[in-house]
Structures are given as C-alpha cells and as structure tokens.
Amino acid sequence: MILGEGKSLDQLKVILSAMVRRKRNILVTRLDQEKATTICNQFPDGEYDNDARTFCLVQQKIEVTGHGKVLVICAGTSDLPVAKEAAITARMLGNEVEELVDVGVAGIHRLLARQELLQEAAVVIVVAGMEGALPSVVGGLVAKPVIAVPTSVGYGAAFSGVAALLGMLNSCASGVTVVNIDNGFGAAFAANRINRKV
Amino acid sequence: MILGEGKSLDQLKVILSAMVRRKRNILVTRLDQEKATTICNQFPDGEYDNDARTFCLVQQKIEVTGHGKVLVICAGTSDLPVAKEAAITARMLGNEVEELVDVGVAGIHRLLARQELLQEAAVVIVVAGMEGALPSVVGGLVAKPVIAVPTSVGYGAAFSGVAALLGMLNSCASGVTVVNIDNGFGAAFAANRINRKV
Amino acid sequence: MILGEGKSLDQLKVILSAMVRRKRNILVTRLDQEKATTICNQFPDGEYDNDARTFCLVQQKIEVTGHGKVLVICAGTSDLPVAKEAAITARMLGNEVEELVDVGVAGIHRLLARQELLQEAAVVIVVAGMEGALPSVVGGLVAKPVIAVPTSVGYGAAFSGVAALLGMLNSCASGVTVVNIDNGFGAAFAANRINRKV
Amino acid sequence: MILGEGKSLDQLKVILSAMVRRKRNILVTRLDQEKATTICNQFPDGEYDNDARTFCLVQQKIEVTGHGKVLVICAGTSDLPVAKEAAITARMLGNEVEELVDVGVAGIHRLLARQELLQEAAVVIVVAGMEGALPSVVGGLVAKPVIAVPTSVGYGAAFSGVAALLGMLNSCASGVTVVNIDNGFGAAFAANRINRKV
Amino acid sequence: MILGEGKSLDQLKVILSAMVRRKRNILVTRLDQEKATTICNQFPDGEYDNDARTFCLVQQKIEVTGHGKVLVICAGTSDLPVAKEAAITARMLGNEVEELVDVGVAGIHRLLARQELLQEAAVVIVVAGMEGALPSVVGGLVAKPVIAVPTSVGYGAAFSGVAALLGMLNSCASGVTVVNIDNGFGAAFAANRINRKV
Amino acid sequence: MILGEGKSLDQLKVILSAMVRRKRNILVTRLDQEKATTICNQFPDGEYDNDARTFCLVQQKIEVTGHGKVLVICAGTSDLPVAKEAAITARMLGNEVEELVDVGVAGIHRLLARQELLQEAAVVIVVAGMEGALPSVVGGLVAKPVIAVPTSVGYGAAFSGVAALLGMLNSCASGVTVVNIDNGFGAAFAANRINRKV
Amino acid sequence: MILGEGKSLDQLKVILSAMVRRKRNILVTRLDQEKATTICNQFPDGEYDNDARTFCLVQQKIEVTGHGKVLVICAGTSDLPVAKEAAITARMLGNEVEELVDVGVAGIHRLLARQELLQEAAVVIVVAGMEGALPSVVGGLVAKPVIAVPTSVGYGAAFSGVAALLGMLNSCASGVTVVNIDNGFGAAFAANRINRKV
C-alpha cells in the first residue's frame, strides 16, 4: 500500500523493488499517468488503472478473507475514479466487491430499483461529489455500516469537495461515517477493518 | 412586509401605526417573543405565530391572486419555523399554500408516498437543514420551479446552515435556486414573483 | 444536456453518438476548446461557442414553448461567457431570449436607460461577478422572477466568485434567488421551469 | 432515539408519551438541564445524565445483541460529555461498552499502558478535541474499526472543533472514519451498525 | 477619542477624569448602555447617543476645520447606528456633516433623487450591510473620495458583515476604499484625514 | 483605463484602437507579457512595464492636476509590482508621485530614516504583503490620508493576501482605509480622488 | 497547572485538594470570577487575579531557575489579560519577569524608547490583538527568541483573533514563533522551556 502522490519516481522505484523482492502484493494509489508509464515499463507484471490512477502488482493470490460483500455506490460518472480506487483497494485487501454506478439522488428511482443489492452488502461505501446527499438516502435504506466518501467533483461553491464533505458530516441518517475528500483508499481500508473475519 | 429583526420596539410601533392608518395588510417577520407581546397588546387585531415568529395583521381580505398552489416542504420538525415563515408569507402575498412536513431524505419513502401533492404544485419551496439534500430529490421528481431554503438546523460542521446552503447550491438536480439561510420570507417572495397572475 | 467538464473525450463521444441516433437535440456545456475541436470534427452539424464553451447540435427544430421572454442581463464584459451559457441553454430549452450587456451598477444610468426591456421580460437572469450587486438593483426595478448568477470574475477578495455569491444571497431586494458560481446553465434551467407553458 | 436539541418541551412530551405507551426504550440526547428537570418529573422512571445530557427510559430489558465490545476512548476530561453520550447510546442500542479516559497524546505512555484493552475491542470510538490526534495513534495500534469523534473542546484556533475534525479527516492512520463534531450519538450508532450480530 | 469596548468602568473613569482636567474634548465609542448610565452620572455635561453608542463631552467649542462637507449615506435603517457613529465622530473632529438615510440599492430612485447632495460633498462615507452594494453605485455617481463601511446587519450568509465587506472590497467603482466592519469611527477618522485644511 | 485581465487580445485591440482614434491617454493594467508583446507591436508608441504589467500610451501630455504629492511606500521587493502599478496609475491620472521601497517593519529604522518624505506627501499609499503591518506604523507617523494595499506576497497562512488584508482592516492606526488584494490601480484611483484640485 | 475552563467546580475542588495535600504550587488559568469566588473561599491562601483570570496558590517558595529575564510586551490595554496570564505563569514556573505595556505599532516611538529593556531580555513574549503587527517590529529589534501571542481583541474582520494570528504566522521578522489565540499560558510555558537552566 503506497501513496504515490508526493513521491518521486526514484523513491517509488526503490520502494517497489524492495516489495517485489519480498513477494508482497503491491498497490500504489494516486499515481499520475506520466509516472505510471515508467513504472509499468519497469514492472511489466503490474497493471495501471487509468481512472482510479492505481497500480497493482499481484505476486501472491489474493485470498478473500472479508466476511461479506463490500458494495461501492457512486452518484455520478465523474465520481468514478474515486469509486474505482475504493473498489480496487478493497479487492487488494481481500474483499469481495460489488459496484453500483450513476445512482444520484436527482434520479432517486434508479437507486430504489437496486435495493436488493444494498441489502446483500456487509459494508456500503458511498461515493458522491457536489451536494454529497447520496449517503443520507443509502443510510436510511440499509442497517449496515455506511462509509461516505466526498469527492472533489463540482465547481464554484462545491469548493473542491468541501460541500460534499459537510453534507456527509451532517447526514440526517444516523451512523454514517466519513473519510477525507477523494479518499477512496481510506474508505476501502475502513471497510476492510469492518469486514475482516476474525 | 417588515423585517422585525434589528428594529427597536419604538421603530416598529411607528411603522405599524402608519400602516394601520393606511389600511395596509401587515406582516412582520423575525419578531422575537418579547417584542411580540407588546406589539400584540397595542395591535390586538393582529396575530403572532410562535414558531414562525411572524406577526400578521389583516386589514383587507387577502385575495388569492397566485396562479397555482405553492407547496412548502420541510425535511425535519426543527425546520418548521422557517417553513412556517415561508407559508405565512406566501399566504399574505395572495397565494394558496400547502404544507408537507417531516419528509427528510433518510426516510425517502415518506416523500415518495406524497408524490401527487408534489405534482399538483405550481411552485415548490423546500426547507431543509443539516446536509440540505431534500431539494435535490424533489428537483428530480418535479418539473416545476423549486426554491431551496437552507436552515441553520444542525450543529458542529453544519456551521449554522452553511453545510445546507452549499449542498443546495451544488444540487445535482438542474434548475434548483437558493435563498439565504433561514430565509423563508425570501423564498415565499420569490415563489410569489413566479406564481403571480399577469 | 450534458455537462462536459469532468468527462473524457471517449465518454463524450459515446453519449453524443447515442443521442444523435435518437435524434435528440444536444447541448454540451463547459466543453474546453481542445475537446471541442475533436467533437466538432466528428459531429460537423454542431456548433461550438467559444465564449460560452457550449456545443449545440440541433436535430429537431426547437419550438418556443416558453410563456414569455427570458432576459439575460450581464454586469461586465468579463461576465459574458456565463451569460452566453445561460442564453444558449434557455434557447435550447425552447425559450425566447433577450440579452443586455455591460450594465454594471457603477454606471447605473446605462441600466436605467433600458427599463422597457426589463419590464417586458417574464423571467430575468442577472449575471455578475465582483461584488454581485446588480441583482439587487434589478430586483428593485422589476416584479418578475429574478435569478442571480454569481461569476468567478474578479481577483483577490473576490475569492473566485464567493464575494458575488454572498452578495446575491444577501440581496436587499426581496425574492431574488441564486444559483452556483458560474452556473449559467442552472439559471437557464430554472428560468425554463418558471417560463414553461402548462 | 430522539435528538432533544431544537425541540420544545411540548414537542418532547408528546413524542415521549407516545413512546411510553408503545413500551419502547427511549434515549433523548442533547437535552439541556432545564428541560430535563421537567421531563424527569413527568417520566420519573427515566434517568438523566448530567455530563452526557442524555435522558434514558428503559421499558424493556436491553439485550446485548452486539458481536463484541465497543471501546470508547477519550483524550481529556473535558471530552467526557461526548464520550459518555457515545457510551450510553451504544449501551442503549444493545452493546457491551468499555471506557478509557484521559489518555491524550501528550502523555502517550498512559495509552500504551492500556493496550490489552484496545486489543480486546471489536470497535473503537475515539473522542478528542483540540488537535484531535488520538485517533491516529489508536488507528496505528489496532486493526479494528476506529470511529473518530472530534469535540468542540479548545479555544481560539480550535474553532469549536474544526481543528480536531480536520485532524481526524487527515489521519495518517489508514481507515479511520469520522463523524460530526460532538456527535457521540452518531459514533455509537455507527459502532452499532458494525457490531451487530447478523 | 476612546474606544469604550474592552475597557472596564474603572479604566474609563480614570481616563475620562484625566481628559476632563486637561479640558480636552472627549468622544467614547462603543460604550454600552449599562456603562453609559454610570458615566453620564459622573460626567453630567456629556451626552450619550443610544443608537451610536457614543458618549461626547465637549469642553471647548469645536471649530470646523474641515475643507468641505462630509456626507454620511446609509442603506437601511438597521445601519443607522454605524452611520451615526461616523457622523458624530466626524463632527467631533471638526467637520461639517450631512446625513442621507435609507437609500438602499433595491430602491435606486431614492438615491438618484438626492444627487445634488452627493455632488456637494467633499468626502462621502457609505454605510451598508447585507450585500454592501451601495458604495459601488455612489462611487459611480461622484468623483469625490468614497469610504465604504460594511455593517454586520443581515443574517445567515451575511456572516456578520463579511458579505458586505467582500462586496465593498470588490466594488466595480474604481477608487472606493474600505474600513473594518461596523467601523463608523474609522471611516470618519479617514474622512477627516482627507478633509483637513492644511 | 482598461483592466487587461479577463479580456481577449481581440477585445483589447478593438478597445485600444477606438481610444487611439479619440486621442485618449491609455492605461491597461494586469496585462500579461504574452499579450503585451502583441499589443506593443501593434501600438509601438506605447510602453509596457514588466513589473507592473501595465501598458501606457500617452497621446496627450499629462498635466499634473493633483494637489500634492502621492507617496507610494512598499514593504518588500516582492511587493514592487503592485507598488509600481499604483505609481504608474497615479501618474497617468495626473499626480506627482514619489516611491519609497523596502522599508518593512522588521527593519523599522529604514522607515524612520525617511520621515521627511512621509511628511511631505499629500496622500500615502502603503503596499505590503505577508502580515501587512506597515500601514499601521505609517498611519501613526503621518496625519495625511493613508490607503493600504495588501499584496498576495507570502505563502502558507498568508492565504494569497488574506492575512495582509485582515491586518490592514484591523489596523490600530485610526483612519487607514483599504483596497482589494494587489489592487494598486484602485489605491491610485482613490488617491487621485483625494488629491484632485477643485 | 490546571486549565480552569471546561472544568466544573466539583472537578476543580477535587484536583485542588489533592494538590494542596501534596504541597504542590498551584496555578489555575481561565477561571471565571464566579467559580473563583468559591475557590478563594475554600482555599483562602490562594490569590485570584481579576484581569488574568488566574488563581495561584504558592505552597513552596518559587525558586528562580530560569536563565535570564522573560519580557512580556503588550500592544494595547485590552491585551492586558493575556499578557498578565503569561507573566503570572512564567513567574510560577520560576522565571524573573518584566512587563512592558501599551507600546502598539501605531505609536512606534513608545516602543523604541524602551529598547534597553528589550535588549536585556533572554526571551520576549509579545502579546497583540487586531493586526498583530508588534512581534514583527520586536523581532527586528532583538536577536533573542520571540514568542508571539495573538489575542481576540478587536471586532469585525479581526475574527476573534484570527487576523492577529495570521499576521504573526506571516511575520516578516525571521524566527518569530506563535501560539494559539489568547494563549498567554502556552507562551509562558514555551518561554520557560527556552529559559530553563540545565
């Protein structure tokens, strides 16, 4: 698990080489495309996801050790990168993951039409930008843990995700918890803490 | 139409007396209870609403000049004072008004159960605090003008209505417009501008 | 109606092709020039507006279904892109639109000289950056619905449109409603909700 | 589960009476002392906690349905009211709860001395004001779900809990989730979602 | 010239007594009514203004040493206290002062009707709360120095005068300068610096 | 007087050509170097200042119509661009201008050594970034009008000039007025309003 | 060392009694007058400072263990409470303390007249509200450690000390460090860390 952002190519190569030698599974998040090209050349067994900006290198089969399914729900197509980062992270950590896309609250029936998916999940990650209202609706529909991820999608008074963040912190659905803006990784990590078999 | 807040009792009495003489209908908003007691004693034909903090004195029958119904929707019971200010103002301005209370997004089915009410309205005022998500859902359900009113209901990161205000400004439902925090009066005034028969 | 921002060229092409097949009229907003060049090549019947950053492809004659005229007023020449986005959107939605440009409050007589235009409008959209004062003056001159659009024009303490947004939310003209910063599209959509013939 | 704040005594009495009739267990949060006196007189079987500002009325034995222990950790004595609200809520929801008080990061050894307690917990709620650093340390010590609750404890640049909130959202310990400032209730509700036996 | 706010009665008495002995003219600003009562009893030759919250004690005839007239304009009646503080201060500093009240931009014709007053002034102080738009209009009408004073009048997104302050700092009328929120004293002091005969 | 920022090259050329025909003196502010190159080629009689980012084209001799000297003081060398914009603007408006550079408050003796310069000025413009303290010191040393210009110089908690802006608005020297961040033009315009011979 | 704020009288009594038994010297900060009356009655050997809101109970002679003098400088009389908290704390911690009051930057000569005092100090604590400019001047005059304490003195755009805090963080005098708003205690504690004999 490596945060790509703020690390130089040289730093990344050193860390990756060490992990490759130790046969560890590797996930680099927030890796921009330019660095990714170099990394993919040097570590050709790995895979870069353009949307999620993640690089995965699986050296040991990932066993599903999570208790139930992690469901990643996403309000709009612009929120997809963060949702994918969450989904990929959760899978790398050993969880079964389902994804549900483009079910924003302005078209509430699209969400309501997929309720069985919601009810099956052990943990729900809800990714939304703009007004960040989706976790409140989801939190009212399911009794399971709901982790809300605000995204920086929007403009003007969205303030790079602050509007969504505040919306989620003030959710009228009790027991919704929140992670940092665009922090799909953190949401998946939290979901994994919850979903772990003991 | 008088904003009570920031005016002294003496200022209010002078203005009210003048309006009484001119046989005008009077609406005072944001009038605190202490001042209201004095005002009600001096102008016993008027009526004070404890929740809305409005004082109304009807000297000429209010004719309904609005085109259609104004529907005032309110997310939680704590948002009621603002919703009532909006409803009373809209009525004083000559509109037929309906009210729909306690239909927050965490219990989305309560709202969906009342869709016929939504479809009948000519203008919809949606009052909500906390994450201010309700206008997005309503804006997706109706094609009519939707005016969103954020309230200062909430605590902590609600920042006295800022979270709701930002949520509404970033609504993913196109064409929702917004007024100032707790400004039920302004929302009704805007609804009246829309609903006026020409 | 497609928000161009945050969508990749590939995503846009897929959506556009589908809409072309279904003979739908198409409006893409916030489309940057680089993407626009490619889109215009692939869909040569469409038209890109450099200022408004909109791409329009009219496949079926747009019928004017709006009740009255939508007037788009704009404080300074730097606010033009947002005003044009509003005007183009309103036209695409089936409204007759008039435009009034460069009538900022520091030269109040330019606005006052055009009062007949204001009085003719059914809905007024007022676009302004910097201190965002124009909607207050307009709201005092007309009894019709006024939708205020703050723009990110300005520098320093304009805070990318926040000063104008706050100014408009606190307008001393009753019943002015507000949309997000630079949201010409949303203002036009709201105007259309108001102006629709039933 | 009733949020006392923003509700009048009359509203509270109506709601409580209805719940008493239905033999429901009752928890009122954020109930100030003045209202509490009246409520306690009318519902003498209930119990008011001065610190937590909660009123509990148990009409049916609370069965422990939670999977494991919920541990509530609290940085300083000033954070106790929020921690107690969390603990009481978690118990009312059917969870076994442990409390660990006054283990702020400026005296890190006090926390380290109680590691066995941390390791036993199924879910950890960490309550802290000021710089809100405790969840980061705890999140590094345990693999279990960690829910961080910022409190409004502090002054000046604490900005009524904003400093703690931001600290927690930016925790360098992966997978810490956050609730609103002073929202002990919400943290407990989230812990209960996690800790529920299926 | 004494800022009353933040000074104890004892501190004020000591300072005032010393100034009385030295036969100085005295102006105390931001003096609350409670302290004012005591001060007026002890210094019965002074005069307290309830609106402006100023205490003036003139021991030597104030000579008019200012070059021209200082005009204090005020948008709404709620802005009067700040306007009066400015007017009283300017007079105490030796300036001829005119006042123009209740000429907010939502009723622009009231201001335009008084243009001769504007043109006669040597310096104009413009006091406004809410969106703070008045200085932009005034700055466009006169060529003289314009000092804008934002007031804390308003609610919600007025943020205790921040909206008005930002509006004024971003005035589209060139050469408007601004002082702190509610700082009528400072505006008058600046006007006096400008208006002084050399 | 043209604000270059936010105007396209085409817009600028049109405006400039019109002004050239009318033999008007021209000042373009906030003109970036790229556009300046084109403008200078087309209008070779004009002059571009790299620091101030201004373009001046003098077609009629500028008569000094100002009453006294405008002194522009500048705290650090990084503030020079804004100071120069102020100085050039004031000169174009017909004022005699003096400049005093690099007299920040951390080396207070450099400022104190130049007091005669301060005392000679009719109006003082004080340009400072970072903590923006210089106007307070200057305001205490001179009795003349002091216009403070915060600059965006600084980093981190300077918040692009907000720290300096707030410092200046809260100046403990009475009667200092403030313009927008980096608004050298506005300060000069205000100085000109003050310094005009009647 | 006890922070009085946020502790109940009962909590305070318990802690104080324990410390009295252990013959420890006691300093309670931020103790409001109401609680202080009770505390003083119960612990009559202690002393309450009305300005600083501190309660001191000296049970063992305080030995001066600090290396040099701690100088506490204070810009205005309204900043005195915080300055006194700093001075009293520093003395209780075993430092020799000097105080210099009312030397704000708008009257710079008052400070310059006391330079010998500045040069004698081993550590300087500078307390200032409003624009918080004093530490920059002092930091330029002395080579010793300078600790800046912003105070909440001011109004409007002072934002309860934020303006002063930002000013101090952006001081153009290198090596000035800052503590929280109104945190005289923390400044003294830091000064003591510096001034300690090893």
Place this chain on the structure above:
Amino acid sequence: MILGEGKSLDQLKVILSAMVRRKRNILVTRLDQEKATTICNQFPDGEYDNDARTFCLVQQKIEVTGHGKVLVICAGTSDLPVAKEAAITARMLGNEVEELVDVGVAGIHRLLARQELLQEAAVVIVVAGMEGALPSVVGGLVAKPVIAVPTSVGYGAAFSGVAALLGMLNSCASGVTVVNIDNGFGAAFAANRINRKV
C-alpha cells in the same frame, strides 16, 4: 539569507554577486530548479539541494556557535523537503543538527525507540503534514523547546497545510510554538535564536 521565491533571476544575480564580493555565506531558500540551474552555472562553488530547494554558498568556514544540538524530526517522507530546509538553514546559522525521519504517530513505536536522541537535543523542530499530531507527542516526551512546522502535505481537507497548522496551534502539549506552513527556514531561525551562545 535570501528568500528565492518571488524574486527574478536578475534580482537574485545582483544580490548574490554583491554578497559574493563581500565574502558572505549565502543561503537562498525556495529556489526552483529552473532558476537554480542558472545560478549554479554562474556561482559554481555553491550547492543546490533538490529536495530542500536551497542554494548554499559557503565562503567562510561556518563555526558552530550554537549551544546544543538542534534535532529536526519529520513525520513522513513527503515532509522531507521542509525538514531539509530547516536542517540546512540551522547548519548555515552555526548549529549542530541531527535528523530523525519517518516517525509519524500512526507508528508510535518508531518514535519511542529513538527517545535518547530526543533527550539529547537542545531544541527540537518537528515537521509534519496531514493532521500535524507529531509535535504533541514530542512535546509530551521532552522538556526542551519544541518548534512545530506544519507542511502542506496531504489532500482534500488538509487544505494545503491548514489542518496541520490548526492541529499544532491546539497542541495539548503545553509550550509548543508554531511557524507558518512549510516554513522550515523560520523554524531553524527560531531554533537558532534559542540555541545561540551568549
């Protein structure tokens, strides 16, 4: 000591040449790589540090005049640039410096394992981004002066270092002082003020 940021290459060359002639030791901070290349070519005896973005030119042997060791601690590898700026500055100013890297609070045992290093230091500089919690832990472990440096490391609600800054200002460890975001230079300068032999 020259702040490179905001200075042009020409300005830098002039200043550097002058200092070279006077045989002064030179430190340029915040010098970007592009300018550095030119500077290094012209002043080949100097050395540029890529991480710290500092240029050092030692013309006279640096004597260690500091009293004890300055220890620079750094939470994560992304904070290294700021830590290095601090370390290099402190050395240039004549201090012995130790560095301790990657000891963030989420892995508290790495810090606790190096306690002897902490105890040996005369002054401790603690550099941390994200939640900025490290100074609180360090401040609890050592009695020496602790200077906290927030960094802009992080994303979303880190707000470019504001979260870390607020965390440090509200540290529950008494006597921690703070400098501006990313201000490694300032922290070293403050450490030098403290560590100077008299």
